[in-house]
Amino acid sequence: GAVVSQHPSWVICKSGTSVKIECRSLDFQATTMFWYRQFPKQSLMLMATSNEGSKATYEQGVEKDKFLINHASLTLSTLTVTSAHPEDSSFYICSASLAGRDTQYFGPGTRLTVL
Amino acid sequence: ELKVEQNPLFLSMQEGKNYTIYCNYSTTSDRLYWYRQDPGKSLESLFVLLSNGAVKQEGRLMASLDTKARLSTLHITAAVHDLSATYFCAGGDDKIIFGKGTRLHILP
Secondary structure, eight states: OOOEEEEOSEEEEOTTOOEEEEEEESSSOOSEEEEEEEOTTSOEEEEEEEETTSOOEEOTTOOTTTEEEEEEETTEEEEEEOSOOGGGOEEEEEEEESSTTSOOEEOOOEEEEEO | OOOEEEEOSEEEEETTOOEEEEEEESSOOSOEEEEEEOTTOOEEEEEEEOSTTOEEEETTEEEEEETTTTEEEEEEOSOOGGGOEEEEEEEOSSSOEEOOOEEEEEEO
């Protein structure tokens, strides 16, 4: 149980375009989902926390107008990277939990490359 | 805000040897996590430690938590090549803060 999927697993796009990444909890309802970014050989950095039906809470330094997060249902959260640039190239990982304090289950990640 | 520090950041060791990865954290945390990450992959949950003195073991890996010292350790016993990976500790309540990770390379 507690499986989290992400789609796509990898994406290549041109600079200036927008990319949407989906995060789904397959066998449980996730009240809270988290989005992380990981640059090569670095740690995971929390970008934002989203609760179903409410606005996401962004970490300091993360542009909310650039990284749009929608958590429309208890099983789906989306991250849209708007007007992507090469510096946005990274590994994006989502996680989901039943409540804010419970164990987080991580998705397999999405590798974004912006040309 | 919680800060999590791991050491060492890089570790190259021979098969069959024992070693320990240390994780210090700056403020109280209800729980301490250990994760494994293989290259190009996401995280695999290894342990969740919930209380002072907690010790958990899985195969050649054993994790412990000392909340008074704000220290967790991940001990590797008789390392094998398959354990080569990056290991992260993380802590936090409502959100998880990760350490920088320990890149472990076990030489056959």
